[in-house]
Amino acid sequence: MTLSRWARVRPPLIVLAVLVLAWEAAHRLHLYPDFLFPGPLDAARSLVALARSGQLLPSLTATLTRLGISFLLSLVLGAILAALLVLIPWLRRGVQPLLLGLQSLPGIAWVPVALLWFGFSENALYFVTVIGSVFAITMGFVDAFSLVPPLYAKAGRNMGVSGVRLLVRVTIPAATPHLVSSAKVGWSFAWRSLIGAEIVFASVGLGFLLNQGREFLNVAQVFGTMVAVLVLGSAFERLLFARLERFVRRRWGLTKA
Amino acid sequence: MTTSAKPDSPTPAAPTVPPALRIAGLSHTHQANAGPLEALSNIHLDVAPGEFVVIVGPSGCGKSTLLSLVAGLETPTSGTLEAAGKPITGPGRDRILMFQEGALFPWLSAQANVEFGLKGTGLSRRKRRERAKGYLNLVQLEEFAQAHAHELSGGMKQRVALARALALQPELLLMDEPFAALDAQTRDAMLALVQKLWAQQRHTTLFVTHNVREAACLGDRVIVLSHRPGTIKASFRITAPRPRNIEDPLVIEAARLIKNALVEELDWLRLPR
Numbered sequence: 001m002t003l004s005r006w007a008r009v010r011p012p013l014i015v016l017a018v019l020v021l022a023w024e025a026a027h028r029l030h031l032y033p034d035f036l037f038p039g040p041l042d043a044a045r046s047l048v049a050l051a052r053s054g055q056l057l058p059s060l061t062a063t064l065t066r067l068g069i070s071f072l073l074s075l076v077l078g079a080i081l082a083a084l085l086v087l088i089p090w091l092r093r094g095v096q097p098l099l100l101g102l103q104s105l106p107g108i109a110w111v112p113v114a115l116l117w118f119g120f121s122e123n124a125l126y127f128v129t130v131i132g133s134v135f136a137i138t139m140g141f142v143d144a145f146s147l148v149p150p151l152y153a154k155a156g157r158n159m160g161v162s163g164v165r166l167l168v169r170v171t172i173p174a175a176t177p178h179l180v181s182s183a184k185v186g187w188s189f190a191w192r193s194l195i196g197a198e199i200v201f202a203s204v205g206l207g208f209l210l211n212q213g214r215e216f217l218n219v220a221q222v223f224g225t226m227v228a229v230l231v232l233g234s235a236f237e238r239l240l241f242a243r244l245e246r247f248v249r250r251r252w253g254l255t256k257a
Numbered sequence: 258m259t260t261s262a263k264p265d266s267p268t269p270a271a272p273t274v275p276p277a278l279r280i281a282g283l284s285h286t287h288q289a290n291a292g293p294l295e296a297l298s299n300i301h302l303d304v305a306p307g308e309f310v311v312i313v314g315p316s317g318c319g320k321s322t323l324l325s326l327v328a329g330l331e332t333p334t335s336g337t338l339e340a341a342g343k344p345i346t347g348p349g350r351d352r353i354l355m356f357q358e359g360a361l362f363p364w365l366s367a368q369a370n371v372e373f374g375l376k377g378t379g380l381s382r383r384k385r386r387e388r389a390k391g392y393l394n395l396v397q398l399e400e401f402a403q404a405h406a407h408e409l410s411g412g413m414k415q416r417v418a419l420a421r422a423l424a425l426q427p428e429l430l431l432m433d434e435p436f437a438a439l440d441a442q443t444r445d446a447m448l449a450l451v452q453k454l455w456a457q458q459r460h461t462t463l464f465v466t467h468n469v470r471e472a473a474c475l476g477d478r479v480i481v482l483s484h485r486p487g488t489i490k491a492s493f494r495i496t497a498p499r500p501r502n503i504e505d506p507l508v509i510e511a512a513r514l515i516k517n518a519l520v521e522e523l524d525w526l527r528l529p530r
Contacts, residue, residue: 155360158328159374159425160350169373173364253363253407 107132
């Protein structure tokens with residue numbers, strides 16, 4: 001049995017409505033001064049104001065451009081690193097513990113180094129975003145390849161396919177469901193690292209708007225921007241990655257159609 | 258009284274035609290985590306062109322290893338392997354192995370699975386497609402050409418795997434317990450299909466099973482392997498007329514004789530006879 005579209009979106013919509021109402025109610029109880037705890041309407045108004053003043057759109061495009069380029073770079077670098085680790089077992093054994101450590105190092109921890117190496121520049125933002133996500137992607141890709149059932153490679157070799165052809169025609173397709181999941185995880189690492197770095201030193205971008213709100217004691221702008229970050233993040237997650245994952249899993253027969 | 262199964266006396270092949278498969282003094286030891294594991298010991302076997310040879314043995318006797326070695330997926334520890342007079346040094350399209358699990362590629366349609374091995378054989382795209390269609394017809398799955406593996410039943414998957422193997426028109430078809438995971442009705446239908454295709458095409462076949470009835474139903478010859486390390490313990494020539502059904506009296510009788518040879522190998526289990 002499949003739930004209708006409405007039945008699927010209803011529970012999260014109800015939760016969202018309850019949360020917004022609770023937020024508004026908390027705001028109206030005036031437990032904190034209004035300027036420190038604005039309500040949802042204030043947050044929405046401040047987003048509109050940012051849009052009208054021409055600050056919102058450039059920030060959005062700046063953040064999304066940085067994210068897109070860094071994420072692609074991370075995917076390419078991650079694929080190269082993963083290929084090396086898969087092809088050279090001793091390298092993998094040596095590097096894997098280090099990679100696990102690097103993967104769990106928060107992207108924001110690279111900010112000081114980035115600033116010292118690249119100054120207050122776009123390159124520093126790219127550096128933090130790439131390095132904050134590339135290790136997770138590498139590890140995910142390596143796992144994706146090691147999870148491929150050996151039977152598929154056997155069947156391929158049996159039919160006279162070997163070397164690079166075997167990699168392209170059998171191993172990569174067989175690893176695709178896990179590759180997609182790893183890319184998704186890597187994307188969320190990149191997203192967090194970028195917003196964090198933007199808060200610290202960007203002059204345009206969503207993270208910058210957050211920090212600007214703090215500097216001007218404009219908590220409504222802080223809340224509004226946070227909501228924007230949240231909505232964008234879940235939009236990518238649900239509209240792009242979840243769909244891609246679902247498609248692949250169905251095609252590969254990992255879930256019932 | 259004549260039986261359908263006779264102990265086999267080796268009949269030397271005519272010297273001009275090399276056997277489709279010659280296995281001489283073959284031994285193989287796996288390097289397992291728990292240490293070396295002797296899987297096969299001193300196997301000698303000649304398979305004539307067009308012959309259907311079935312290998313039965315208790316589980317863990319190295320039957321699957323034997324097929325893997327013939328397919329060239331593993332290199333034997335010692336002994337020689339020759340296909341049509343040429344030494345086997347690695348995998349080749351002349352020897353195609355059909356796996357117990359089918360091993361269809363789930364990201365490809367049935368049609369694309371059958372076409373998979375044809376790429377790089379020098380056939381044009383159109384020829385490859387036609388050939389694949391032809392073999393899907395042969396296993397009566399033409400309607401499912403575009404279906405993906407997960408949309409097919411177990412029996413259908415094995416039919417696609419059979420079509421994929423046959424489409425390469427191998428000199429030697431190797432089948433590793435291909436019907437072990439099927440229900441009885443589907444398996445019986447597969448036994449009929451395999452016999453029909455073999456009668457048409459006469460591809461030399463080496464078939465591994467632990468089911469003696471299946472063995473008696475399919476084989477020109479049935480080779481019984483001993484418990485690990487696998488050695489050839491007995492060999493039977495099955496003369497019952499074809500096509501055979503798994504419930505034919507002659508098949509049942511042959512199966513009983515094969516089983517007697519096999520059960521001795523299971524003595525360590527203390528099975529009631």
